[in-house]
Amino acid sequence: xxxxLSIIGPLAAxxxxxxxxxxxxxxxxxxxGLALALxxxxxxxxxxxxxxGYIWLMRGTPLMLQLLFIYFALPFVPVIGIRLxxxxxxxxxxxxxxxxxxxxxxxxxxxxxxRGQYEGAKVLGFSxxxxxxxxxxxxxxxxxxxxxxxxxxxxxKDTSLIYVLAxxxxxxxxxxxVQRDFTITPFIVAAAFYLLMTLVLTWxxxxxxKRHAVYD
Amino acid sequence: xxxxxxxAPAAHPMTNPMILADGIHKRFGAHEVLRGVSxxxxxxxxxxxxxxSGSGKSTFLRCLNHLExxxxxxxxIEGDTLAANDAHGRARYVADAEVRRICxxxxxxxxxxxxxxxxxxxxxxxxxxxxxxGMKRDAILPKAEELLKKVGLLDKRDAYxxxxxxxxxxxxxxxxxxxxxxxxxxxxxxxxALDPELTGxxxxxxxxxxxxxxxxxxxxxxxxxxxxxxxxVAFMDGGTLIESQPSADFFANPxxxxxxxxxxxxx
Numbered sequence: 001x002x003x004x005l006s007i008i009g010p011l012a013a014x015x016x017x018x019x020x021x022x023x024x025x026x027x028x029x030x031x032x033g034l035a036l037a038l039x040x041x042x043x044x045x046x047x048x049x050x051x052x053g054y055i056w057l058m059r060g061t062p063l064m065l066q067l068l069f070i071y072f073a074l075p076f077v078p079v080i081g082i083r084l085x086x087x088x089x090x091x092x093x094x095x096x097x098x099x100x101x102x103x104x105x106x107x108x109x110x111x112x113x114x115r116g117q118y119e120g121a122k123v124l125g126f127s128x129x130x131x132x133x134x135x136x137x138x139x140x141x142x143x144x145x146x147x148x149x150x151x152x153x154x155x156x157k158d159t160s161l162i163y164v165l166a167x168x169x170x171x172x173x174x175x176x177x178v179q180r181d182f183t184i185t186p187f188i189v190a191a192a193f194y195l196l197m198t199l200v201l202t203w204x205x206x207x208x209x210k211r212h213a214v215y216d
Numbered sequence: 217x218x219x220x221x222x223x224a225p226a227a228h229p230m231t232n233p234m235i236l237a238d239g240i241h242k243r244f245g246a247h248e249v250l251r252g253v254s255x256x257x258x259x260x261x262x263x264x265x266x267x268x269s270g271s272g273k274s275t276f277l278r279c280l281n282h283l284e285x286x287x288x289x290x291x292x293i294e295g296d297t298l299a300a301n302d303a304h305g306r307a308r309y310v311a312d313a314e315v316r317r318i319c320x321x322x323x324x325x326x327x328x329x330x331x332x333x334x335x336x337x338x339x340x341x342x343x344x345x346x347x348x349x350g351m352k353r354d355a356i357l358p359k360a361e362e363l364l365k366k367v368g369l370l371d372k373r374d375a376y377x378x379x380x381x382x383x384x385x386x387x388x389x390x391x392x393x394x395x396x397x398x399x400x401x402x403x404x405x406x407x408x409a410l411d412p413e414l415t416g417x418x419x420x421x422x423x424x425x426x427x428x429x430x431x432x433x434x435x436x437x438x439x440x441x442x443x444x445x446x447x448x449v450a451f452m453d454g455g456t457l458i459e460s461q462p463s464a465d466f467f468a469n470p471x472x473x474x475x476x477x478x479x480x481x482x483x
Binding site: 114116117119120121122123124125126127130134135138139142214215216 | 330392
């Protein structure tokens with residue numbers, strides 16, 4: 001027990017890195033994903049196709065590869081070549097990757113709204129922007145909660161990939177202690193940390209779903 | 217605009233009709249749904265548009281408020297042109313902002329209600345005045361409550377649409393349209409999705425509107441409503457307007473054989 005208490009400090013410090021990456025990724029990927037979804041369903045064919053290609057690229061290659069590319073290879077790309085420090089590089093890779101997945105969730109949600117809702121809004125004089133903001137998106141939120149819950153829980157666990165950039169997230173902190181002390185206890189404690197985080201997320205999404213169920 | 221006075225009917229030289237539709241053509245792919253439909257609607261008039269399924273009557277109604285775009289023809293709403301033919305005989309619409317400004321003068325009630333499910337009854341009614349007209353909540357609230365009282369649903373103001381019957385939903389939809397203070401009300405088969413025992417309450421609300429001299433265009437299968445409430449009945453078949461007469465004459469003395477065949481099939 002004393003041993004567990006003694007390793008909680010460094011593991012909590014690792015969790016902080018994990019949580020920081022998690023929240024910043026969400027804050028960037030959700031709006032970016034929404035923008036991509038709106039372009040994808042717009043009638044601007046060229047832009048829509050470009051987004052389509054982007055989503056294919058981001059979903060079609062491993063996130064780990066994208067991480068490595070942005071950190072190690074991006075500096076050598078002509079014109080846009082910039083060298084990012086490790087944590088910002090991780091943020092960029094995660095935000096770009098998750099925005100692609102979110103875009104598809106948002107698109108599915110938006111396209112599931114009945115045409116009658118657009119017509120009902122249109123005959124009342126709503127513009128396209130007002131229709132989206134006031135009528136369509138509030139209904140989309142409710143429908144995408146289950147897949148969003150899935151995706152954010154996956155994000156919590158995907159953050160462990162940043163060990164390849166030698167960032168001290170929760171899992172890397174645990175591994176360091178395992179290798180130092182020759183015991184697997186830190187892994188079990190790390191698992192408990194992850195479970196706690198996903199538990200909070202699960203609970204949060206269940207509450208949201210309940211709140212949106214009032215109009216069922 | 218000299219062309220507009222030309223298009224106005226000779227019977228009302230001083231006032232513009234509420235709706236003037238002239239030679240409306242509309243095709244979906246190879247299928248020509250409207251083949252030159254013309255109709256004028258005067259202030260306070262209630263026109264029932266009847267006809268068999270696929271006759272184009274709903275499409276015609278939907279063309280009037282830009283839910284469908286016409287291929288050729290002219291639409292004036294209260295003297296303002298929504299669309300008119302260019303030199304090549306193709307309909308051209310006015311600018312988007314103008315289209316919206318004109319169309320918002322027409323309230324519309326749909327077959328499937330199209331209420332906003334995430335909003336309560338009251339929120340459904342006040343949403344457009346607040347968002348579109350920029351009114352303050354307090355300013356629209358008395359009017360909204362008065363409208364809900366009028367359609368008999370004030371006690372449901374905080375209920376969500378999913379808790380209402382079809383007839384109640386349609387009455388909320390009518391109140392929602394009226395909250396924008398339209399000059400014209402368009403009804404697209406307002407009772408067709410309702411159980412027979414629920415159509416009466418909706419028709420009563422519509423009759424009440426007609427009694428208050430609302431200008432109405434109603435696409436319907438309800439012959440009783442057409443006979444008793446409408447001032448004029450228009451019969452459509454195969455994408456054309458076969459005939460249009462004052463409702464008493466229409467039922468007592470239909471002119472066209474197709475009208476007679478249709479009326480006989482309805483009995």
